[in-house]
Amino acid sequence: xxxxxxxxxxxxxxxxxxxxxxxxxxxxxxxxxxxxxxxxxxxxxxxxxxxxxxxxxxxxxxxxxxxxxxxxxxxxxxxxxxxxxxxxxxxxxxxxxxxxxxxxxxxxxxxxxxxxxxxxxxxxxxxxxxxxxxxxxxxxxxxxxxxxxxxxxxxxxxxxxxxxxxxxxxxxxxxxxxxxxxxxxxxxxxxxxxxxxxxxxxxxxxxxxxxxxxxxxxxxxxxxxxxxxxxxxxxxxxxxxxxxxxxxxxxxxxxxxxxxxxxxxxxxxxxxxxxxxxxxxxxxxxxxxxxxxxxxxxxxxxxxxxx
Amino acid sequence: xxxxxxxxxxxxxxxxxxxxxxxxxxxxxxxxxxxxxxxxxxxxxxxxxxxxxxxxxxxxxxxxxxxxxxxxxxxxxxxxxxxxxxxxxxxxxxxxxxxxxxxxxxxxxxxxxxxxxxxxxxxxxxxxxxxxxxxxxxxxxxxxxxxxxxxxxxxxxxxxxxxxxxxxxxxxxxxxxxxxxxxxxxxxxxxxxxxxxxxxxxxxxxxxxxxxxxxxxxxxxxxxxxxxxxxxxxxxxxxxxxxxxxxxxxxxxxxxxxxxxxxxxxxxxxxxxxxxxxxxxxxxxxxxxxxxxxxxxxxxxxxxxxx
Numbered sequence: 001x002x003x004x005x006x007x008x009x010x011x012x013x014x015x016x017x018x019x020x021x022x023x024x025x026x027x028x029x030x031x032x033x034x035x036x037x038x039x040x041x042x043x044x045x046x047x048x049x050x051x052x053x054x055x056x057x058x059x060x061x062x063x064x065x066x067x068x069x070x071x072x073x074x075x076x077x078x079x080x081x082x083x084x085x086x087x088x089x090x091x092x093x094x095x096x097x098x099x100x101x102x103x104x105x106x107x108x109x110x111x112x113x114x115x116x117x118x119x120x121x122x123x124x125x126x127x128x129x130x131x132x133x134x135x136x137x138x139x140x141x142x143x144x145x146x147x148x149x150x151x152x153x154x155x156x157x158x159x160x161x162x163x164x165x166x167x168x169x170x171x172x173x174x175x176x177x178x179x180x181x182x183x184x185x186x187x188x189x190x191x192x193x194x195x196x197x198x199x200x201x202x203x204x205x206x207x208x209x210x211x212x213x214x215x216x217x218x219x220x221x222x223x224x225x226x227x228x229x230x231x232x233x234x235x236x237x238x239x240x241x242x243x244x245x246x247x248x249x250x251x252x253x254x255x256x257x258x259x260x261x262x263x264x265x266x267x268x269x270x271x272x273x274x275x276x277x278x279x280x281x282x283x284x285x286x287x288x289x290x291x292x293x294x295x296x297x298x299x300x301x302x303x304x305x306x307x
Numbered sequence: 308x309x310x311x312x313x314x315x316x317x318x319x320x321x322x323x324x325x326x327x328x329x330x331x332x333x334x335x336x337x338x339x340x341x342x343x344x345x346x347x348x349x350x351x352x353x354x355x356x357x358x359x360x361x362x363x364x365x366x367x368x369x370x371x372x373x374x375x376x377x378x379x380x381x382x383x384x385x386x387x388x389x390x391x392x393x394x395x396x397x398x399x400x401x402x403x404x405x406x407x408x409x410x411x412x413x414x415x416x417x418x419x420x421x422x423x424x425x426x427x428x429x430x431x432x433x434x435x436x437x438x439x440x441x442x443x444x445x446x447x448x449x450x451x452x453x454x455x456x457x458x459x460x461x462x463x464x465x466x467x468x469x470x471x472x473x474x475x476x477x478x479x480x481x482x483x484x485x486x487x488x489x490x491x492x493x494x495x496x497x498x499x500x501x502x503x504x505x506x507x508x509x510x511x512x513x514x515x516x517x518x519x520x521x522x523x524x525x526x527x528x529x530x531x532x533x534x535x536x537x538x539x540x541x542x543x544x545x546x547x548x549x550x551x552x553x554x555x556x557x558x559x560x561x562x563x564x565x566x567x568x569x570x571x572x573x574x575x576x577x578x579x580x581x582x583x584x585x586x587x588x589x590x591x592x593x594x595x596x597x598x599x600x601x602x603x604x605x606x607x608x609x610x611x612x613x614x
Contacts, residue, residue, distance in 0.1 A: 024368060026436050027375035028426050033436065036367025036453075060343030061331055064472040065372045065457055068334035078412055082398035082405055087419050088429065089396050090461040091389035095520045098389055105385055110424065112394050117419035118461055119335050120471070122395065129333050129340065146343075150372055150457065154397040154425055164427070165371040213402045 007158065009237040013287060014160040020291050029156040030164035034279075037293065041282045044304040045198070046148075046169055049276060052194055053171055058146035065122060065150035065165070067129040072121040074258045075128055080211050080219060086122030086152040089115040122152035126168035127273050131255040134174055140264040142175020144183070148278075161236055161243045166279040173272050174256075176263055180270035181250055187274035188230050188248040195246065199300045200234050200284050207231045207247060228252065234284045245280040249273055314465065316544040320594060321467040327598050336463040337471035341586075344600065348589045351611040352505070353455075353476055356583060359501055360478055365453035372429060372457035372472070374436040379428040381565045382435055387518050387526060393429030393459040396422040429459035433475035434580050438562040441481055447571040449482020451490070455585075468543055468550045473586040480579050481563075483570055487577035488557055494581035495537050495555040502553065506607045507541050507591050514538045514554060535559065541591045552587040556580050 003011060017023040024033030034042070066088060072078070077085060091101065091114065101114035123129060126149035134143070147170040155162060173183035188204060195202040207229035211219035223229060228251070231244035249272060255261065256269035263269050289296040293306055300306075310318060324330040331340030341349070373395060379385070384392060398408065398421065408421035430436055433456035441450070454477040462469060480490035495511060502509040514536035518526035530536060535558070538551035556579060562568065563576035570576050596603040600613055607613075 024440055034369045039369050061340045062346050063340045066472050085397050087396045087422050088393045090392050098520055112424040115394055133331055165373050213405055
C-alpha cells in the first residue's frame with residue numbers, strides 16, 4: 001500500500017505511540033488498548049472540562065457503547081453514514097443450528113451467516129442515546145446534560161486519531177431555539193479557549209462531515225451552507241490534514257421532532273451540543289508536548305492539575 | 308409474562324433504581340444510562356480496588372468494548388457461549404446497494420440482511436483482548452496487568468444486575484502455574500475481604516457458568532469438578548438467587564496455548580484473573596445501604612473515602 005506523505009506522518013506517529021506503550025495494538029487498525037499514562041491524560045482533561053462546565057449544574061449521565069436499534073432507526077444515520085454503522089448480531093439458534101455454525105467455523109468459512117440481528121446497535125455519537133429518553137415536555141429553561149460515551153465508526157485507518165472506537169465527552173442543551181443556539185455559541189468560544197489553554201494550536205472551521213454516496217453531496221453542501229456545526233481542528237501531524245478534536249453542533253429541531261421533545265411552552269425543542277473527542281485531544285497533547293508528562297510546559301501542567 | 312417471585316423482586320428493584328434516576332432506561336432490557344451518583348460509587352469502589360492492588364505494581368491497560376474477530380475465533384466462546392456473543396456488522400456497499408437497503412428499511416422489513424460482518428466483535432470478558440497482545444515470552448516472574456473493559460452479553464433481562472453491557476475491573480496474572488494459582492487464591496481471599504469491608508454479605512462459591520446446549524452439560528460438570536473458577540455472590544434481592552459480583556478464575560494453560568505465551572524458562576504460560584463486576588457491586592451497595600449515600604454506614608463511607 002502506498003501512503004501519501006501526510007498519511008505516512010500519521011502512521012509514523014501511531015508507530016511511535018505503540019513503541020512507547022501509550023497505545024496497545026489489538027490486531028485491527030483503529031482498535032487499541034490505552035496505557036495508564038494515556039488514561040491519566042484523558043482523566044485530567046476531563047476533570048478540567050468538568051470544572052469549566054460546573055456553573056451549568058448539568059445532569060450527569062454516562063451511556064454504554066450500545067443503544068436500541070429502534071432508536072437508531074429514527075436518527076437518519078442509516079441514510080447519511082451507513083458505512084460507519086455497527087449493528088450487533090448474535091446467535092439465536094438451538095443445538096442443531098449451533099452444530100451447523102460450528103461446522104462452517106471449522107471449515108474457516110463465514111460462520112456469521114448463521115447469526116441474527118439483535119435489537120442493539122453501536123452508538124455513533126455520544127448524545128444519540130439521550131434524545132429518546134427526553135420524549136415529553138422539558139422543564140422551564142430546558143435541560144443541560146453532561147455525557148460521556150464510547151462511540152463507534154467503522155473506518156479502519158492507520159491514523160491513530162481515526163480510531164474505530166473512542167470516547168466523546170459532551171455538554172448537551174435541550175430547550176428553545178435561542179437556548180440551544182446560545183449553548184452552541186458559548187461552547188464554541190469556551191472550547192477554543194480550553195484547548196488553547198492546554199497549548200493546542202486550534203482553529204474553528206465549519207464542519208464538513210463525510211455524508212455517504214451521491215445523496216451525501218447535497219447533505220454536505222447544506223451542512224456548510226447552514227453553518228450549524230463547527231469543528232475545532234488541530235494540525236496533529238500535518239497542517240494539510242488537521243484533525244477535528246472537538247465539535248459544536250446546533251441540531252435545530254432535528255431530535256426534538258424525531259423524538260417528540262417539547263419545551264415548557266409547547267413548542268418543538270431545539271438541541272445543541274459540544275463534544276470533546278477525548279482520544280484525539282490526548283493524541284494532540286502528546287504530539288504537541290511530548291511523551292514525558294514531566295516535561296510538559298508549566299502552564300499546561302498547572303491548568304490540567306498534573307501532579 | 309408471568310415472573311417468579313424472585314424475578315419479580317429483581318424487577319421491582321430495577322423499577323426503584325429507574326424511579327430514583329440512578330439508572331436511565333434506554334428502551335431495551337439490560338441497557339441503561341448511569342447517573343452521576345451511580346458513577347460516583349463505581350469510581351470510589353474502583354479507587355479502593357486500586358489502593359488494595361497497589362503493591363502489585365501492575366501494568367495499567369484500558370480496553371475498548373470491541374476486539375478482533377480473529378482473536379475471538381481463538382478463545383472457544385463460539386463453542387461455549389454463542390448465544391451471548393456480539394458480532395459487529397456494517398454496510399459495505401455502494402450507492403445502488405444503499406438504495407436497496409433504504410427501500411427495505413422504508414418498508415419496515417429486515418434491512419440488516421444487507422450488512423456484512425466487520426472484522427470486529429464485542430468483548431465478552433475484560434481480559435480476552437489482553438492475551439493476544441502477550442504472544443511471545445514473558446519476563447522472569449511473569450506479568451501482572453490491571454484492566455478495565457465494557458463487556459457484552461446478549462441476555463435481555465428485567466434483572467438490573469444482568470445487564471447486556473457492563474464494566475469489569477480485573478487484575479490478571481500471566482506466569483508459571485504456581486504464580487497464576489497463587490494470584491487466584493490470593494485475590495479470592497482479598498476480594499472477599501474487600502466486599503465484606505463495604506458491607507456486602509458475600510459468599511464464595513464454585514462457579515457454574517451457563518455453557519450452551521447439550522455439549523454445555525459436560526463443560527458445566529468439568530468446570531465444577533476442576534474447581535478452577537470461584538464466584539463471590541451477594542443476595543442482592545433474594546437469597547434463593549444470589550448474584551455473582553466478582554469472579555476469580557484460574558485458566559490453566561488455556562490462553563497460554565491459544566496465543567503462544569511462554570514463561571521466561573520456555574514453558575507454556577498459565578493465567579489467572581480476578582474480575583470485579585462494577586455495576587453489580589454498585590447495585591449491591593445501593594440495595595444494602597440505600598439510595599442516599601449520606602446515610603451509608605460510617606465504616607463503609609470511610610473505606611470508600613466518600614466525602
